[in-house]
Amino acid sequence: MARERATALLVDFDGVLRHWDPAVAAGVERDYGLPNGVLGEIAMSWGLLQPVLTGKASHAEWMTSVAEALTPSVGDPARARAAVEEWQRYRGEVDQDVLAFIREVRAAGVRVGLGTNATDLLDADIAALGLADELDVVVNSSVIGVHKPAKEYFEAACEALETPPARVLFTDDEDRAVRGARAAGLSALRWGGSDDLRYLRAALAY
Structure with a gap:
């Protein structure tokens, strides 16, 4: 039995709509004499990351924890804090192809959620990236207290989109999130780049 055509789109942020230039972190690490990749390695360690993704810690508290963990590599807490602050000034870049697609489908009446x-x-x-008026809803794990790939996350997203799971199309660059979405009843595509926009366009009912 064929699936219903999707009438709403749910798009991941980092890796799909927003991209990060790895040269920025590499430059900070070089300037502060840090091992290559250490900033991301510490920040993405699950013990530090999980609390901030579920709203149990603030972004500022997360970065303080990163600086504390970085201090042994730098030898000076103030220098570790400075490295983290410089790294965090860069807030990524919008994928203009994805943004143009979001504008296209919204203009056709498709609800789009982040x-x-x-x-x-x-x-x-x-707001800083100029996206405040480009999305119908934003579903932030730290606000709802549960993160992808949990079924409860996708249930909250579909509720925010006012669309049943079978009519929501989701795209993400992480396999775990895609599998979680499918388990929750959504259609989902593992994002591989702008060439996938052709598939998304064909899968949406507009």
Whole structure:
């Protein structure tokens, strides 16, 4: 039996709509004499990351924890804090192809949500990147208290979109999130780049 055509789109943020230039972190690490990749390695360690993604810690508290963990590599707490602050000034870049597609489908009447595991800095990032008026809903894990790939996350996203799961199309660059969405009843595509826009366009009912 064929699936219903999707009438709403849920898009991941980091890796799909927003991209990060790895040269920025590499430059900070070089300037502060840090091992290559250490900033991301510490920040993404699950013990530090999980609390901030579920709203149990603020973005500022997360970065303080990163600086504390970085201090042995730098030898000076103030220098570790400075490295983290410099790294965090860069807030990524919008994928213009994805943004153009979002504008296209919204103009055709398709509701578009941002579905992301994020911190309490998300609204500020969205505003700074000029995206505040480009989305119908934003589903932030730190606001709802549960993160992808949990079924409860996708249930909350579909509720925010006012669309049943069978009519929501989701795209994310992480396999776990895609599998979680499918388990929750959504259609889902593992994002591989702008070439996938052709598939998304064909899968939406507009």
